Structures are given as structure tokens and as C-alpha cells.
Amino acid sequence: MFGEQTGFGVRLEWGEAGVRHLAPLADAVVIVDVLSFSTCVDVGVSRGAAVLPFRWRDARAAAFAAERGAWLAGERSVGGPSLSPASLLSLAPGSRLVLPSPNGGTLCALAQEAGGAAVFAACLRNAAAVGAWLRERCSRVLVVPAGERWPDGTLRPALEDLLGAGAVVNALGLSPSPEAEGARAVFRALRERLPGVLAACSSGTELTERGFPEDLTLAAELNVSRSVPLLRGGAFVDAAH
Template sequence: MPQPFDQSSYQVRFEWGVAGLQRLAPADIVVVVDVLRFSSTVTDAVAAGRAVSLTDAATWSRNGPAVAAAAGESTVLIGSLRNASAVARTALEIQSRRQQRTSVNVIAAGELTDAGDLRFAVEDLLGAGTIIAALSDLGADHTSPEAAAACESARGLRRAMRHLLTASGSAKEIAEGAWATGRMEAAGVVPTTAAAAAEVDATEVVPTLEDGEFAAFA
């Protein structure tokens, strides 16, 4: 039976974190959006030909890998501002291959506090909203109210994207050295800067999760 918060009557849905993903109805595609701590860095690493395993990513990012791991049988796509339009095109390509309506759960990872609470992360809202806007522009506009609100937030703030990301609490935390640099270096991953993470549609690469490793969707 449909539940009040599962957004099951919509093709494109939006929620926060692992708990939010579990509230939603199962979807054919799960788009993981963890802009500053995971998605941009994994996308750039895959674009550069570097392998990134889910296990390694979980050592330097708590939220995005956890959402990807919780996606079950869904196709997992890694989304950010840097590849927003490419993610939308990939989702529609998957729908074309399946020859049937394809549901998409867009999950903003958010930020876990030391107490274990999920904190709102403006960068993930804007990343998710930009992907939803790109889906809508391509015709996948049967969006839930939650997804529509994220979409219009990103549309309205697009010109301020760089400032909002670089001035966000997450960016300040990273600038103060809270990024798990040593663990990333050990995994052969170079972190994407906040300024670069704010660049919309900078790459066509869309990582997907296959056998525990992130690789370019093909």
C-alpha cells in the first residue's frame, strides 16, 4: 500500500539521506548527491581514469557512500552540479533502454553531525535541484512536490551557485582541514575544491556503482 511520504505516484522524487531513501518507494534509479564530500570528487576521479571503490570512499566520506550502499537493486548514479545535465540524460537513456517509464529517486546526502543527526546541506539541495531541473527540461517533469521545490530553489539561485557553495558551512569545514585528506590520498583520490564543485555541467562523466566500484556509465 502507498504510504504518505513514499512519493510513489511520481516519476521523479526527492529526499534526504539513507532514512529518506528508505521512506521513498523503490525506484529504478537512485541518484546520490553529496556535492562537496563525495559526488564531485568521485566524478572527477572516474573522469581521470582512477578507480574508486565503495569501500575506500566510505573511509573519507560518510554520507554519499552510505546512500549508494543502501540503494539495493536500483541503478546507482552519482550526481553533482558538475555533471547535472549528463546525469539527467543518462537517466532518460536508461528509460529508453528499458522501454518503460523509469522512476528516479534523487537523494541529497546531507551532512551528519558528530551526534549522528542529519544536517541540511545547501550544496546538496542545489545539486539535487539542478539535476531535477535538467530532468524536467528533458521531459521527465512528473515530479513530487518535494522534488519540485528543490528544482525551483536551484533554478532561482543558479547565478549565486558559486558563492553559496564556497560560503557554505561544509566548505568552511573543509577549508579548516576537516576533510579526510590522508585517507583520500591513501585511496588515490584528489578532492575536488568547493569552487570547482560549484561549476555546473563541467563534465559529461556519470559514475555508476558496479560490483562495489564506481565506473563511468556506458
């Protein structure tokens, strides 16, 4: 089929449709949701916590957390652990956190439902670590920039996720499809200006206006983390340790 990017070691496709169509063809699926799901996963996992992704932010999330003996991340505005990377800097080793995310959490669930492929979370902070780990173990990797949503619910491709996906492709070193190569080219062109680019893009502007500039600072840090978040038993843990 023309949309399968056949013959390449690294494929790239956006969002839910990308996971549904291409995850069955991969050994590993890498979810990239820079602002802020996968950055939160990296921050939590690098501190020795287990992060449990969840699709919905409602009573189902509370029940899910209670069943698994985990904390539930709340809204950014109320304090405590949330979908704010800065709020997770004090997570204790061994803690368990349910992280509801309509974008990243949904993609993780879909990737698991596709069957077979291992599921990873990557961002700018850990792109090199995830890429190096997979390069030694997998020959078919699907990189999925999550994107955001327009008010009508349709996918809005997001620059920050394209950059994060390009950073992963850059680190993988496997033969990229043209789609993956394009993301890598964008990352290479902008890698020296990541803090400014993230702050000025649509998603970054929204975070600043909502009062979370520290989240942008954390998300724009390139390759500062060695964590390799692998979804195992419903929770992201560090495959590198």
C-alpha cells in the same frame, strides 16, 4: 503510504531514511553529496579511474582496498588521494581507488542493499550528464541529497546537496514530486551564484577554514563533466562510455 511521493517520475528524499523507504520503488537512485563524495567520484571517473565507495574510515577500509587491489584514499591533511576532489585530479586512467565516506559511501551501500535500482553519483559538475542519461532509460528516479551530520549524529540538511539534487531534477525532465520540484526551484534561483553560495554556506565555510578552497572551486563548477558514474560490481565507472 503518504511518504512515498506516489505518481511522480522523480522523487526526492534526504539521507539514509530516504534511501531505505524509497529506493525499493525506483529504477535508479542518484546519490548527491556535493562536498565532497560525489564530486570526488565525478573527478575520478571522468579521468578513467574506478572509484569504490566504502562506509568506514578504519582498518576495514584498508583490508577492503587490499582485497580489491586498489589504492585507499587517506585523510585530506596528509596529502595523496583523499576525500578532496583536488587530490584526485592526477588519477591515472585504469586506477582503482577506495573512497571511504560515512555519508556518500553509506548511502551507496544502503541503495545496493535495497535491491533492484541502479545506483549513480551526481554533483553540480555532472548533473546535466546524469540527468540526460537517466531520462532516456528510467521512468522512476529517486534523488537523494546526502546532507551532513550534527555533532549528535542526526541529519543536517545541507544547502550544497539540495542545489546538486535540484540540478539533477532540472536535467531529468521527468514529472517531479513537490519535494523534487522544490529542490529544482532552489537550484534555478541560485544557479548564477553557485561559487559564492557554496563558499558562504556552512559546509563551504568549514572547507575554507580547513584550507581546501580549491575543492569548493571544483565543486561549484556546473555541468563541466560528461561522466555518468554508475555503481557496477562495487565500483563507480562511467556508464556514458
